[in-house]
Amino acid sequence: MIGLRYRVERPGFSLDVDLELPLRGISGVFGESGAGKTTLLRCIAGLEAAHASRLSVAGETWEDTQEGIALPVQRRDIGYVFQEPRLFDHLAVRANIDYGRKRRAGETASNFDHIVELLGLEKLLERRPAELSGGEAQRVAIARALLSAPKLVLMDEPLASLDRARRDEILPFLERLHAEARIPIIYVSHNIDEVCRLCDHLVVMEAGRVLASGVLQDVLVRLDIPVLGGDNAGSIIDGVVASYDGDDDLTRLEFSGGSLWVPGHAGAEGATLRLRTQASDISLCRSRPEQSTILNILPAQVEAIEGSEGPTMLVRLRLGDDRIVARVTRRSVRELGLQEGDSLFAQVKSVAVRPPRPVTP
Amino acid sequence: MESLLQPLWLSVKLAGITTLLLLVLATPIAWWLAQTRSGLKPLVQSLVALPIVLPPTVMGFYLLIVLGPAGALGSWWVELTGSALTFSFTGLVIASCIYSLPFAVQPLAVAFESLGKQKLEAAWTLGASKADAFFSVALPLSVRGYLGAMVLSFAHTLGEFGVILMVGGNIPGETRVVSIAIYDQVESLNYAAAHRLSALLLVVAFVALFTMFLVNRRWRR
Incomplete structure (x- = not known):
């Protein structure tokens, strides 16, 4: 577990956070700019002073204002990837990557080769930062932090x-x-797509406070968090590849609520894939549509309906053990007389498939 | 020839030693100025910049008093070594360090400021202590600032006259640097010798500046 508690008071801004994050996988911290995400990260790194703080990582206390403990930045075993690469211009890529390795023991040569290969840096090692593209530089920065x-x-x-x-x-x-999932990562982003692709755990922040924290799938289907509404509304299902229809070039995936067809050869049989559906790509019918171009029609149960203003409302549906969010018009809700507990059919117009999920041991 | 080379050698020695001392001395001052948010910053800035605006004779006068056998620093030095600071080479070095301080501090402070905090933070998160990050990241990334500080301090000390005359006088081999020697030769209407010394100093100063701008251009590429 990573336990953290931070309170920061500044003119016009305050941060008050009390969180427990898993030691495995990627924890996303999501929120709009100004929500305090970066400040929180800088606090964890020891780059920012807090009025009250407590931080423990895997049972080690790094910071505790009550006990008077505060490890300086360089003694916290963190890897920090900033928004900008922040490479050292006077050093070649290899020396940049070695900078942290030389100062903290424990990384073996094989791990170096592995990470360099993972990030595709083999051909860049002797270059100077000035000779790298933005994407290459950021990859070097990631390797430097990881190593x-x-x-x-x-x-x-x-x-x-x-x-x-x-x-x-x-x-x-x-x-x-992520697939290797060896070191816990806290990933700050204001891009829901990145969060959905990479994270297992999700923390939603607004104005220096935590609105929600939990398993990604569970947090995404909460209807009471404004920042998860609008274009960000959507949900995630983990599906297992069941079969591939070569004639139509479609892959069938099974999940707790039935099966879904996705275009193309999505993965090897038995592979677990992360499927993302946008709330606006899901429509609801009282009875199973007979002649529809939409392939994925699934029985579902209304779990909650939310939306106090505007033309649309969000509906949370249960499909087996999974849950998805649909956006429908207020008028449709009224005309269909939708209520919690109703059984109906969800038409899923499109599904975004993410590469094979890690096999978490 | 002897009389020509001795003052030149003395000038170069004085400027060289002063420059080296100033690099060490100016680094912490410039670092502090670049990093601090303290209210004392304008005060320190003004004190450091004072030699730029003060007439060298005023500086020299005060230094003469402080470094003299009756002065605060001077009397302590006499107790310590048995010899006086005024009218000695050591006294000249101390005076030159103060006189040329702004020319070392300014370029360094500019370099440190433009470096910013970002790369240092990155170094800290990679396990480098504050001192380690300074020597392994800040220093190499400020090379151009150091080059500028070196050339400016050297050239400025080389051209020093008023302060040296006040503090050091005109002792051959000890305090009789080129600028003093030229003045001396002109006073005794020995224009030929004055010409030779002046031309020599002109060449040295030009070569120093030219080298700096040349190297600077190389680095930019």
Whole structure:
């Protein structure tokens, strides 16, 4: 467990956070800019002083204002990936990566080769930072942080300063990193797509407070958190590849609420994939539509309906043990007389498939 | 020839020693100025910059008093070593360090400020202590600031006249640097010797500055 409690008071801003995060996988910290995400990360790293604080990582206390404990930055075993690469311009890529390795014992040569390969840096090692593209530089920064023998990795919007192409270039590397799940990562982002792709645990922050913290799937389907509404509304289902229909080029995945068809050959049989559905891509019917172009029609139960103003409302549905969120118009809710507990059918118009999920031991 | 080279050698020696001392001395001052949010910053800035605006004779006068056998520093020095600071090479070094301090501090402070905190933070999170991060990241990234500080301190000390005349006088081999020697030769209407010394100093000063700008250009690329 990572236990943390921080209170920071500044003119016009206050942070008050009390959290427990898992020691495994990636914990996303999501919120709009100004929510205090970066401040929280800087507190954990020891770069920012707090009025009251307590931080323990895997049973080790790094900070406790009551006990008068406060490890200085360099003695906390963290790897920090900033928004900007912050590479040392006077050192070649290899020396940049070695900077942390030399100062903290414990990283072996094989791990160096492994991470360098994982991030695709083999050909860049002798280059100077000035000769790297933005995406390459950020990959070097990630390798540098990972190889400093951290017990905890902190990533502050590592993709925010990059354009879409560069971002798509790095995300697969981060996903591969996640698949290994060796070191816990706290990943700050204001991009719900990144969070859904990478994280297992999700913390939602607003104005220096924590609105929600829990398993990603559970937090995403909460209807009472404004920042998870709007375009960000959506949900995640973990499905297992059951079969591939080569004639139509479709893959069938099974999950607790039935099966879903997704386009293409999504993965090997038995592989667990993360499926993401946008709330606006789901529509509801009282009876099973007979002749529809939509392939994925699943029986569902209304669990909650939320939305006090505006033309649309969010409906949380239960499909087996999984839950998804649908966005429908207020008028539809009224005309169909939708109520909690109703049984109906959900039409899923599109599903975004993410690469194979890690096999968490 | 002897009379020509001795003052030149003395000037170069004085400027060289002063420059080296100033690099060590100015680094913590410039670092503090670049990092601090203290209210004392303008005060320290003003004190450091004072030699730029003060007439060298005023500086020299005060230094003469402080370094003299009756002065605070001077009397302590006499007790310690048995010899006086005024009219000695050591006294000149001390005076030059104060006189050229702003020319070392300014370029360094600018370099440290433009370096910012970002890269240092990165170094700390990678396990480097504050001192380690300074020597392994801040220093190498401020090389150009150091180059500027070196050349400016050296050139400024080389051209020093008023302060040296006040504090050091005109003792051959001890305090008779080129600028004093030139003045001396002109006073005794020995224009030929004055010409030779002046030309020599001109060449040395030009070469020093030219080298700096050349190296600076290389680095930029």
